[in-house]
Amino acid sequence: MTGITNLLRKNRTQSITLAALVVLFLLALQGMEPSDWIITVLRGLSVAAVTFLVASGFSLIFGLMDVLNLAHGTLFMIGAYLGWTAYVRPDTLLDLATPFALFIAGLMLAPLWDAGLSRARVAMRAGRVLPWLILALGLGVLAFGLVRYPITAWDASVYDKSPVVFGVQLDLGQTDLPAPLTADRAQVILAMMSVFAGGALVALGLALNAARQRLAAPRVTWRALWLPLSLIVVGVLVYALNDALTAGVVAAGTTWRFCIAVIVATLAGAGLGALMESTLIRPLYARPIYQLMLTLGLGVIGREVVIALWGRTQMQMPKPALFNAMGKGCPAETLWDALINQCATINFMGTRIRTYNEIFIFVVGVIVLIVVWMLLQRTRIGMIIRAGVQDRAMVEALGINVRQVFTFVFALGVGLAALGGVLAGPSMGVSDDMGESLLLAGLIALAIGGLTSFPGAAAGSLLVGLLQQFIVKYGQIGIALPFGAQPFKPTPPLVPASTLLLMVIILLVMPNGLFGRRE
Amino acid sequence: MSNLLEVRDVHTFIGQFHILQGVTVTVPKGAITTLLGRNGAGKTTTLKTILGLTPPRTGQVIFDGREIQGQRTFEIAALGIGFVPDYRAIFRDLSVEENLRIAERKPGDLERKADLIFGLFPDLKRLIKLRGTQLSGGQQQMLAIARALVADNKLLLIDEPTEGLAPVLIEQMMQAILQLAAETTVLLVEQNFHVASQLAKHYVIIEEGRSVQSGVMADLLKDTATVRRYLGAA
């Protein structure tokens, strides 16, 4: 008992704030019918889960590297677009798989370049601009190859072939995809080779850039060649079996396609994150404000690229079959029935709950929370991250390569954001401005939780999600104010204002956030 | 090759400030060498320069026969240098065990060294489940030194191990460091001349970023004029 009193006394502001939030929450519940508040809470939890996927990566990256990654919203959106592509157009995905594998194989030559360069002592003479020129050249060669490689894609400028139409078609159950492009073998081989060369050149540029700052020669084993070689083989195999694979994926049904989409988007996001960190962010660790601007600029670029490739129109991403049935036995009465009958909705306490939006997304959010928490608490890399948040220099002085850990954490954070994007696709729709609101929500959640604290990010997301949904609901039913004759109905634009106000108030009461540490 | 570490005329800048302006230190194998000097003379920066935390702009650092200046900190540390900073740098969010475990360079290091570590600091065994924040100053110091012992380090850089400790603890810490020196080489920074003179066999005096004098501690103890001039203590 004394222990609890002591705990309360030590964290007085924290306890009072938490109590105030609980009272506020109960008051908000009290103003509604039970069926209303149940659905509102569930929707809030779902929004919280998506926000959490953005905010958790945010907080990991900010905690360890002090980088406020303002491109995070864009990366979330890119996750949604990549997921949409893998889901709606598996043929395009498989067409892309071959050049992608070859490009990565080229990139994996980096250690070889590294060793070769330091042996030849070229790097010292390379200067500042040469690596970037080679990098640009590599990207040019890559583009040259990609243009020539046959990729069956959509065309945003022609309505019949636009991404929007394919989304609607899948929603209507039409699964036939356009006929694959054909190209003569010489063209394809040329394209494959230039994509691989592009990767190799990019790797050379990166190696040059890294080697400029280092004196000692890294060791390299010939085993490093196995992985790129096997990637090349995989790439060529995928090309040879392209038609059969596409037919197989299409026949597998939307549930499996959705699983593939989730995996593809998450991994691609992680890869993008690793690439971003190791090329652009790394030179700027000493200049935080420039990092801020860099990530902001990258966010703008990413969004423009997405618009150029997919068009400006919002696209539909139909729900996977597992959560989409309306027929026999639906709406289900229990969770089990819903799974068996693949119901889109469940009856619960007098309201109808959507299995995908309100249950699946939340469950994934909780799973991610637990998995990342275990990663942080139970693994060696988690231990290094927790230590690095406090004192990077000391971790390095123990003989640990912190930069590798940085890249890992950046990849993890961006991967989680991309996962959030692909999960949000079916419930929010896929559009180029979906990242912006999530960036703001994630930022608010992060600030409320205390910037660097992982559980803080979860708590902040929870608050943001619940508050948003309650304001939305009260926008429909109105708040009876004691002095107003008419109930006050907040309009949708006021929703972000409410979460911003919550953030300001919490930061004023507790400058370090709910779970932040006093510095 | 009797010198484990040689620092030759290093110059280090922090921002635009020229902190080390020519420091030369030799650390013979198997003994304790101490850096002496007033506050702000550059002793801590010398340790950080050896580790590459504040890389030198010119000069050489030779460890175990090879040049290490300009390498990344983690590469230098992995060659076998342990670091015990003056602010101890115990990780707050890690338990005592994790604080030791994180210093492992290969799995099982901690188990292998358990006898040595808990022999020197029996208290740590009792505290193994506590968080870094829950330790007292003396316990944190023990943990910081223990952490440097987990991996097989040939050289330990220990910065101000007795700062802010109670006299009883200072005595215990000195015993521990002496025992350590029997197995590894130690480069020690110590404000307290009384402590330093009892521990170290060799000394280097650093004054305003320059190494001004070095030699055997026994000789320095006879030279009260020098001691008074550079260290302000008799």
Next chain:
Amino acid sequence: MKILRDHSTFLAVVVFLIAFPFLMALLDGQSIGAMLAGQSGNSKFYQGLLIEIFILGIFALSYDLLFGITGLLSFGHAMFFAVGAYTAGLALKSLKLPLPQTLGLVILAGIAQALLFSIVLPRVKGITFALVTLGFASVFHIVIMSHELNDLAGGDVGLQNIPKPDYLDPAAQRLTFYFVALAFTILVYLFYRRFVDSPTGRVCIAIRENEHRAQMLGYNTFYFKLVALIVSGITAALGGALHALYQPIVSPVTASLAYTVNALLIILIGGVGTLSGALVGAAVFRLLQFFLDKFFGESSSFILGVVYVALVLFLPYGIIGTWRAHRLEWQAAWRARFARVATMLNRKT
């Protein structure tokens, strides 16, 4: 004479800007009379572009004082500008006040907002201050464009039909407006120079370098930060008022994070904490935006993004900062080159 020599660049730029409308008219083949009468043409068009640059420059200067000099990172700076713009617009339109009273009101609004921001100053630092100010500004942004205030502030379209005084009409009296904006920009710049060189300004710089040390030296850092905030706030609000006078619509975008980011970009391009960098940056920023829009249309924001990333990576101290760091080297190199040419010429004769 010494003043002339020490400030030769500054004076040259001022003279150029004064002569600019006339030069432009000459280049265009327009008679000076027609230009003075405010007839449309290249001269009038580029005057307009420069007025926009001046307004952006004033806004960026105020941000440089806050962030570059005092070290306070705010994400809500656009709110000062928007508050100034909306106050001026509403005072002229709804209250029908004459211009001087309007400007007085704008200054008061700037001070009031600086005081609002200063409430949080002692409690939050660093990135948290940035986030709290972002919170304030975003709430203002949302409220100003909300449905509820549609009649007053014009919702998400913005404030329109602001009556402008005849003698300062941006369409009919463009040249007068140009010189007023130019004069105001120069005044603000000179005042800022003076401020930074004053003891108060020195303490502000000390706070940026190490607030703790400034406190140890016995300065009440809160007071100095407040002064910087008020000066910066008044300037930005006046810049906003100028914006409201010049533009046909005051858009709520002026309160958004994007607008603060513009200011940040401008001073990064020009050089953080250099003051003159804010003006140079504003010119580069606006001209880049203008010409990219003109030549690339749709994909201009993509190119702008690439340009920013390149600037951040390759020009870490901004234009002015890099110039200051390398001026002596470059001058020496040029002098050497001249000397070589001179000796070659001598040899020939």
